[in-house]
Amino acid sequence: MSSKEKIIVIGSNSFSGASFIDYVLKENPLAEIIGISRSSENRRCFLPYKKNDGSRFHFYRLDLNRDLKKIMKVVRQFEPHFVVNFAAQGMVGQSWQEPQQWFQTNCLAMMNFAKNLTQETYLKRYVHISSPEVYGSCQNITEEEAVLRPSTPYAASKACGDLSLYPFFATKGFPLTYTRATNVYGPYQQLYRIIPRTIYSIKKGLKIPLEGGGRAVKSYIHIKDVCDVTLKIARSGNNGEVYHISPDGNGISIRELVELICEIMKVSFSDAVEMTKERMGQDAVYIINSQKVRREFSWKPQINLRDGLLETIRWIEEFLPEFGDGDLHYRHKP
């Protein structure tokens, strides 16, 4: 079943990007991958693929905003079958201060990159990693056809990135697909995300801040389940389509999630947390319908939340000496 698949992963230092690289290297022993990120390669405690033999992976430090010509040179030499783009300026709260930076990276740079790729005939699929935040605060379960009503500059910049690519598909036949996954989690995620932050804080005896009491309901899916379907979409998705990726069930409040982690780790919830005020523009509900990928690819998530949390706890324990408290805070790189 294995065939030589050449893949370029943009945003290879991101949790999702690095996990996708690891997943593909294991899933297809003939796969070759190039990872590109604007930052130098992360520490090994955040790069799952570092445990593989490194001969089928190469990393280039290049920035879509500044090094597009160099990136295109790498692309043209490698002639990838798939480009999977995880790169994005993340973090909702910070995007209010200098929204222009978020639009520059998440929209303009993406559009310019795709415009260049339209001429590359060996490319079978371009998978653009989007976000359900483009829908804004939805009251109901959100379908792929829902109206985009982003409520933060971050979400708007992601929505604009998505739309900026669409003409290349609609008019020029560019093999474009989009994914929008609910919150992902798993080993190797940045410590400032809720699940690893909670686990790390418990391990270190630090208080866990619960924004708005942790009322926000979100749904969490294990990164390996997301990687599985992302590779399926690269291989056989329908061009022009958005694919939602979400777990079973109707989500869990952040409070319940932290309670579950506390229970697994055998600590007292009330001792572990402190309440803080709500972030501006926080989306209250965040549940998306993923029937399309389930139907088209006979896919369903394999890893339940409790097992995924246990695996994440084991990762934190393995690398505990390598983390610092600085990893708990997002650092904005303009």
Added chain:
Amino acid sequence: MSSKEKIIVIGSNSFSGASFIDYVLKENPLAEIIGISRSSENRRCFLPYKKNDGSRFHFYRLDLNRDLKKIMKVVRQFEPHFVVNFAAQGMVGQSWQEPQQWFQTNCLAMMNFAKNLTQETYLKRYVHISSPEVYGSCQNITEEEAVLRPSTPYAASKACGDLSLYPFFATKGFPLTYTRATNVYGPYQQLYRIIPRTIYSIKKGLKIPLEGGGRAVKSYIHIKDVCDVTLKIARSGNNGEVYHISPDGNGISIRELVELICEIMKVSFSDAVEMTKERMGQDAVYIINSQKVRREFSWKPQINLRDGLLETIRWIEEFLPEFGDGDLHYRHKP
């Protein structure tokens, strides 16, 4: 009924912007308007408001991309009740070459401007002039809730402009409304648009190029009808809403439109036209449902196509010596 209304019109040299200024100055004798454009004021043959006494209108040559600070100084001194933004990099075909310019103007500059306006408490409404092209090629009559599937970089940049503003409404209460009107026409429109170009070409004995045989169906609404409802939306629209503006009926093919003009002007259609090939990314169908404005504002179009064409012919005749054949071609200003 009249009250002192202060309005800033961005894109005052555009056909729609200049017509809106003229409409408001006539409709409300107490209105005061500031017009802003990146180009120096157009010739009087393209500025309907020039026939009014000029004391209630002031023009500033300023560019949203370059002069945002100066624009905000003008805004803060004037303290407008309404800002109506017609500014946009137009023209579909040209947007394929340097899409980045279109995104810079139609998305980033708009977002930065709105971000600045969110702090201005005297502002009662911001009306953002969008375009039905954001929907792409639609097969059916398009509702305001339709999915955005722009098929050209121009359309994508307009869609991104729309989305980039939404967070300021959703999270910060910015009094934002959008309009999307079908093709507008009327006296003072740029000669490179189909209706004035056809009339001018007939007057000068020049051939009228019909792209793709003129099969594309579009609907045309008189600019005065659009100005009427745009002012109603500024005065009492619902924030966060998109409003479609369209005439009665299901549109007319460009061929039928040119045939009608030929009939009114008493010239032979087959002598007047020449067939040319289709533009890339031309949207085939372009019909939008405007029940929302009709219901909310008890509005309906007053000017039928034949009367509007007659009025446009009279304008061309009035200014015929002032036009040049250069006016028939769009000039791209980066």
